Amino acid sequence: MMKILFAGTPDVALPSLRLLAGDQEHFHVVAVLTRPDAPKGRGRRLEPSPVKAAALxxxxxVIEADPKGVDFVDRLRRTGAEYAAVVAYGQILKKPVLDAMPGGWYNLHFSLLPQWRGAAPVQRAIWSGETITGATVFRLTPGMDEGPILAQSTVEIGPHETSGQLLNRLAEDGSHLLAASLEALAEGRVLPVDQPHGAYEVARKVTSQDAHIRFDLPVFAPDRQIRACTPNPGAWCxxxxxxxxxxxxxxxxxLEAAPARPDQSGLPEGLRPGCLYMTKKHIWVGTSSAPLELLQVKAAGKKAMRAIDWARGARLENGAYCD
Incomplete structure (x- = not known):
C-alpha cells in the first residue's frame, strides 16, 4: 500500500482526492496539503478550500503550512508519506521540498504536455480553437510543468463546451489516470519519460482584462473567448x-453565446461589429463576419438570465452597441 500525501486546493482536485482515499487496497492518504483558509463573499469571511473541507x-x-517555511520539510517527513499526488495545489515547490518525498511528487495536469504548460491550460486550449486536449501525469521538477511523464489520456473538446465543463470532465477522467499511474509506478510497471525539448505555448493565467470581449474579429474568435472565460473570470462587455x-x-x-448558423432565418444583414439587433426571440451582436447570438447574460447587480429577457427588461433598442 502506497502512503500518499495529497496536495490540492480547488474543486477540480476533489475527484482525485476521493478516489485515492477510497481505494484503501492500494493507497493510504496519510495527510492533505492545501492552501490556507481564504476570505470569500461580501462578508470576506475566512473559508476552507474545497480540498480541506473534503479532507476533514x-x-x-490537513497541513496548511507555507512551503517556504523553515520547518515545512520536517512536517512533510513526519507524515510518513512516500509519494505525493498533486492536483491544482497552487504553490511553487522548491527543490528541497521536492526532495523530501522519497518516491517523488506526481502532478495531474490538464493538458497534453509539453503543450500548454502553466496556469490555464484548459482555457487556452479552447481559446486557441483546439479540438483535442487531455490530461498528463508527470513527476514534478523545479521547472514549470517540465518533469518526465508517466501517462497521458486524450479527450475531444465539444464545439460548444466551456472551460468549466471541460475542466470538470478532465478532473473526473484524470483522477483515474492519476490513480492508475501511481499504482503502476509502485509496482514497477511504468517509468517516467522525459518531455521532448522545443518551443511550446505557455498557458498563462486568464485575467479579467483578457476576458473583455472583442467583437471586431470574426465570429469564431469571441465565441472561443466567451467559452474559454466561462465561468472564470467571466467574459464581459x-x-x-x-x-x-x-x-x-x-x-x-x-455566460453563453453561439455563432449564427447559415440556415437560420431572420438574421440581420450588415450588422456592424458590436452593434445589437433584437427580435422577439433573439438578440444578436455584430462581429467582423457573421452575427453572434447572445443566449445567457448577467448584468451588473442582476441575476443570470436569458439574454432576450434581459434585453426586454432593460428596454434595449436596436442601435445599442457593445464594446
Missing part, C-alpha cells in the same frame, strides 16, 4: 445605449 470529512489530517433618459452604460457578463 474524510478524517484525513459594456453595453451602451442612447435613449430618452440619456446615455446608459451597463457592464454585462456573457
Amino acid at each position: 470529512d474524510l478524517g484525513i489530517p 459594456q453595453v451602451h445605449e442612447d435613449g430618452k433618459g440619456g446615455s446608459r452604460v451597463t457592464q454585462v457578463k456573457v
